[in-house]
Amino acid sequence: MSHAPQPVISSTGLFTPAEAISNEELVASFNKYVALHNSKNAGAIAAGEVAELTESSVEFIEKASGIGSRFVVDKAGILDPEHMAPRLPERSNDEISILAEIGVAAAQDALARAGRDASEVDAVLCAASNMQRAYPAMAVEIQDALGIDGFGFDMNVACSSATFGIQTAADYIRAGHAKSVLVVNPEICSGHLNWRDRDSHFIFGDVATAILVEDKAIAPAGHWDILGTRLKTVFSNNIRNNFGFLNRTHGGIDQDGPKTDKLFVQEGRKVFKEVVPMVANMIVGEMKKLGLEGSDMRRLWLHQANTNMNRLIAHKVLGHEASEDESPTVLDTYGNTSSAGSIIAFHLHHEDMQAGDTGLICSFGAGYSAGTVFVRKT
Numbered sequence: 001m002s003h004a005p006q007p008v009i010s011s012t013g014l015f016t017p018a019e020a021i022s023n024e025e026l027v028a029s030f031n032k033y034v035a036l037h038n039s040k041n042a043g044a045i046a047a048g049e050v051a052e053l054t055e056s057s058v059e060f061i062e063k064a065s066g067i068g069s070r071f072v073v074d075k076a077g078i079l080d081p082e083h084m085a086p087r088l089p090e091r092s093n094d095e096i097s098i099l100a101e102i103g104v105a106a107a108q109d110a111l112a113r114a115g116r117d118a119s120e121v122d123a124v125l126c127a128a129s130n131m132q133r134a135y136p137a138m139a140v141e142i143q144d145a146l147g148i149d150g151f152g153f154d155m156n157v158a159c160s161s162a163t164f165g166i167q168t169a170a171d172y173i174r175a176g177h178a179k180s181v182l183v184v185n186p187e188i189c190s191g192h193l194n195w196r197d198r199d200s201h202f203i204f205g206d207v208a209t210a211i212l213v214e215d216k217a218i219a220p221a222g223h224w225d226i227l228g229t230r231l232k233t234v235f236s237n238n239i240r241n242n243f244g245f246l247n248r249t250h251g252g253i254d255q256d257g258p259k260t261d262k263l264f265v266q267e268g269r270k271v272f273k274e275v276v277p278m279v280a281n282m283i284v285g286e287m288k289k290l291g292l293e294g295s296d297m298r299r300l301w302l303h304q305a306n307t308n309m310n311r312l313i314a315h316k317v318l319g320h321e322a323s324e325d326e327s328p329t330v331l332d333t334y335g336n337t338s339s340a341g342s343i344i345a346f347h348l349h350h351e352d353m354q355a356g357d358t359g360l361i362c363s364f365g366a367g368y369s370a371g372t373v374f375v376r377k378t
């Protein structure tokens with residue numbers, strides 16, 4: 001008798017860049033940039049034609065966000081006060097692109113942990129907040145580099161790309177179109193972060209994660225049953241990046257100022273106020289549908305944007321202040337890594353979970369977008 005396919009998470013993978021920037025290093029370089037700007041423009045500032053820039057501070061960053069450090073693919077370019085952006089030499093079309101390269105590294109880690117050969121995978125979804133180019137799809141390049149016979153495509157739902165990818169992969173498995181799907185989240189956030197913007201220069205870091213979603217019938221022992229997934233989007237301009245292929249038709253791309261809408265911009269306070277209740281209500285509503293109480297939740301692997309947001313969301317879900325064990329953070333070392341954040345938290349903090357333990361992978365971000373994936377350890 002054949003059973004209906006049931007999607008599970010077989011494993012996850014992580015690629016962490018070799019270089020990291022501490023808050024102290026970041027603020028020292030930012031403040032040098034501020035001093036350079038203010039002395040170069042002293043006359044115009046005195047005449048009221050150019051705004052004087054203000055220094056950043058380590059204390060503010062830690063208190064406002066919980067971020068302590070971030071990994072990056074090019075530290076020197078970011079910390080150069082005359083440059084303030086990563087320097088990544090352009091590669092020829094015959095070389096693997098950097099976004100695909102880090103995605104492949106995370107995918108290989110996930111495959112190895114599941115004991116799965118790439119030839120057994122049917123599909124690759126590259127789910128991330130920024131693709132390196134318009135086409136060909138990053139997913140198809142990753143598929144080719146891994147030697148997978150099947151199909152792949154890119155999907156972008158900003159910080160929620162990974163959970164939207166997990167649900168999409170699970171749907172392919174339920175529908176019988178695939179038995180093994182790799183969801184890959186390469187995030188080079190240093191490329192779209194405005195390192196000259198005091199309000200946001202501390203937020204993001206670089207990383208890649210991967211999730212292997214498979215039919216339970218072929219999954220390795222110790223996999224995670226997916227109890228339920230839920231996706232939600234509500235349009236908002238409060239997190240926005242206007243970079244795109246039509247920029248050249250509007251008359252030039254401004255990338256160099258302290259404020260530019262062709263990089264990440266946000267109304268952080270509004271995001272905080274609007275997203276916390278949206279996500280908390282979504283999780284609680286979904287728990288009700290699945291027959292789960294706060295006390296049933298062994299661990300929450302929440303999106304890693306801000307410790308204060310996570311504290312409030314976790315409190316609403318659990319009914320009490322969450323311990324680090326119940327709602328682990330990776331912000332102190334990784335910063336915000338967009339779609340990869342909740343997957344890093346899961347990847348680094350699941351080994352101690354016992355068979356039967358229930359947890360939640362949850363993302364939220366630009367769109368607004370939010371996704372929940374309730375899982376149970378087998």
Ligand SMILES: CC(=O)SCCNC(=O)CCNC(=O)[C@H](O)C(C)(C)COP(=O)(O)OP(=O)(O)OC[C@H]1O[C@@H](n2cnc3c(N)ncnc32)[C@H](O)[C@@H]1OP(=O)(O)O
Nearest residue numbers: 056057060064065159198199268269271272305306364365
């Ligand atoms: C969901 C996502 O992943 S999107 C990306 C991340 N977004 C989020 O996390 C959204 C949630 N919002 C937040 O976390 C917060 O709004 C933050 C961390 C972005 C900013 O924290 P806030 O406390 O809201 O800072 P806010 O911008 O209101 O500034 C507060 C004060 O600090 C000052 N300040 C801002 N940046 C800095 C800095 N780098 N160093 C020192 N002081 C600073 C401001 O000038 C302001 O001073 P004032 O009170 O004298 O006017």
